[in-house]
Every structure is written in structure tokens, then in C-alpha cells.
Amino acid sequence: MNNSEHQAKINNDKFNRRALQVTDAQSLAVSYVKRGAAESLRLQASDGRILAAPVTAPHPYPAFARSGMDGYALRSEDLNICNQGEIVWLHVVDEIPCGYVSSIRIESGTASRIMTGAQVPEGADCVVMLEATEQRVENGVNYVGLKRSIEPGKNITPRGFELQEEALILQEGTRIGPGEISVLATFGVHMVEVYRQPQVGIFSTGSELLDIDEPLEPGKIRNSNTYMLASQIREAGGVPVIMEAIPDDVELARMKVEDALREYDIVVTTGGVSVGDYDIMGELVTSSGLDMLFNKVTMRPGSVTTAAVKDGKLLFALSGNPGACYVGFLLFVRPAIRKMLGMERLFLTEVTAVLGADYNKVNNFTRFVRGSLQAVDGRLVATPAVLDESSVMITIKDSDCLIIIPPELRGAARGQEVQVLVLPGIWS
Secondary structure (H helix, E strand, C coil): CCHHHHHHHHHHCCCCCCCECHHHHHHHHHCCCCCCCEEEEEHHHCCCCEECCCEECCCCECCCCEECCCEEEECHHHHHHHHHCCCEEEEEEEEECCCCCCCCCCCCCEEEEECCCCECCCCCCEEEEHHHEEEEEECCEEEEEECCCCCCCCCEECCCCCECCCCEEECCCCECCHHHHHHHHHCCCCEEEEECCCEEEEEEECCCEECCCCCCCCCCEECHHHHHHHHHHHHHCCEEEECCCECCCHHHHHHHHHHHHHHCCEEEEECCCCCCCCCHHHHHHHHCCCEEEECCECEECCCCCEEEEECCEEEEEECCCHHHHHHHHHHHHHHHHHHHCCCCCCCCCEEEEEECCCECCCCCCEEEEEEEEEEECCEEEEEECCCCCCCCCHHHCCCCEEEEECHHHCCECCCCEEEEEECCCCCC
């Protein structure tokens, strides 16, 4: 079924929540995402950004044959007689520090003192380390004595040893970090083409919400999800734009969502997607000009996670429960942002581990259980968080993985193999 047929089928019966499998919902959402535009930045401003074009080497590296150590540059054939136990004395004709190019060619019977990293002079085919030499001066002339032979090329890094000219340095879609900046600077790439960061609008819904600087009131809670989402958006590579929370008012929410979709690349809401009387985002998605992609996913927490599209822009309506909101972002919003940034690996890294403790909850949907991942005796052990309910917030900070418990397991026992999604900042 293509995207248009899928939308028509849902919109014909739009109040019926039809659960999609997680992978199907993920694929459907990212199928609407297009790569963003590119912009050019100075290298020093590109840290953390994503390359929008491959970078090739404008010259070989190193650009010249360089010495691998402090010592003497010479011709290896001059030391062949050392095999008979004789010491060879060579006339020292130059001293070559880093950054200096010698104009004196090395001929038979001569050598030049050279420093680590300096350009090897013409005629020399090896460098002997300083510690393996002796020095003497006769009539104001410097000589170096050597007792052992050496093979050609020894202690010299040849031109182009690391990269040849026009070789690929960095792939498109690479996140720029310290190593990448070092390489780009080495090759004089001072302007870098990167993907523009998606602007992601965020707002929470609910008359119970207080801003974080307001004192607590009876029956109220502080709007923590918005700030959690902002942090997740930054990690994914987007720019969060925090908007004021919306009370339980469908018309106000509709106006805010439409304005946000016109202005931002992606819109993320949290709250108002349950099946209760104040399901304002669920009602908005099914009763306005949005094309609903899905409004139920076979997952816990966050089964009511909803996605819609308008004019090519995605709206993700996530649960107001902190745990569900957190997981919903990782599974659906983060991949969309990464695709806009041209990244190839959209989804969280999945590994196999064994359970570090029993998990006894049974559900008809796949559970994504917060937990901690450790290497123990050469294998990965994933231990579920003690408190993993959808509404629990405190264990988010202590988790570095999501343990996948499919419904057919009917829970899982300690030592059982399970699939685990590694959270950002570990391997992804």
C-alpha cells in the first residue's frame, strides 16, 4: 500500500485507532522526510554538524617525505660495509629542523642532521636514530659515525602514506567532531558544507501544567517534558524552539499547530493523545487538514503515539507521560531529524544481551523497558529499571538502553537473551 492509499484508508475511519507495528510506523514516518538544505560554515563553527557533501583530499598527506624521528638522513647503501663490523663516518652537510627544506642533496659519504617531522632531503632514503650514532669534529668539520646497516625507507614516512590526492577523507552524513576537524584543518578545508539544522517546534498540552519557574499548586505539575524534548532534539542534531504550553482547548491547539507547521520543519507535542475526554491532540489530528499517518503503535510505553503530515511537514504527538514521551521521541522523532541531516544510520543501535534480572510484566504489545547495560565476563548484560511505568520520570536519567520485551515472551527471566536498543551517547 502506498502512502496515499494508507492516508485514505485511515482518514475514512479516522476515529478508530489502528495499531501499527513499531517498525512499520517508523518506516512510514521517515518516508515523508526529505534531506534538508545545505549551508557553508567556517571550520571552527562546524563542530557537531553533519557534512552535506563528501570531502576529498586536495593534496597527498603527508605532502612530503618526512622523518619519523630525530637522527640523520643518509643513503642506506653507505652503511652496507657495517655488516663486516666496520664503523662508517659520514660528513654532516646540513641540519634540518621542522619547516626547513634543505637545498643540499645527500650524496654518497654525506648525511644531514634531521628532526622529527622535517622534510627528508633529496638523495636520502633512510633516517638513522640519533641514539645509534656517534659524533666527532675534525678540522671544524662534523662527522657522524654509524655501526649498523639499515634498510631503505627506514624511519621515513613517504609522501601520500596516509592519503593520496583526491582520496575520500569524509563521507557525506558524517558528524563533525574533534577527529574530523583535525583532518579538515590538516587539508586546509576552512569552509565546510553542512546540513542546515532542522528547526523543531515543541509545545505541551494540558491545563495541569505549570512552567518550571512557577511554585507548585494543588493538582498541578511542572512542564518537564518540553525541556526533556529540547535536550533530545539537540542531541539528534536539531534546534529546539520551545513554545508556551497549551491548555485543553482544541481550537487553540489547532491554531498553534498550524502556525508551528508553517514556521518549523517538524512539530512535536506532548500530552493530549490518550483516549480520555481531554484527548485534544488526538481530536485535532483526526478533524483538521492533517493527513494522519498513525495514532496507535504496538508498543509500551507510548501506544497512543501519533504522527501526521501537512504540506510535507511532520507532526509528532507524543504521550504526556514522561517515560512514554521519552521513548516515543527516540523511536520516531529522532530518526526523522537524522534523515533531514542526511545521516545513514537513522535508528538506535540494536545489540543482543542477557537480562540481568527477571522482568515479569506481561503485555499484548512490545515493551521498551528502560535499563542499564554493562559488559560482564565478556558479554552484555541489560538490567531493567526497578521503576519503568510510563508515568515514571526519575529512572530516565539512570538508563542507557531500552530492553525489548516482545509479547510472545510473556515476560522474561534473568539470563535470557533479549534485544536491546542502545541510547544516544553510548554507541550511537
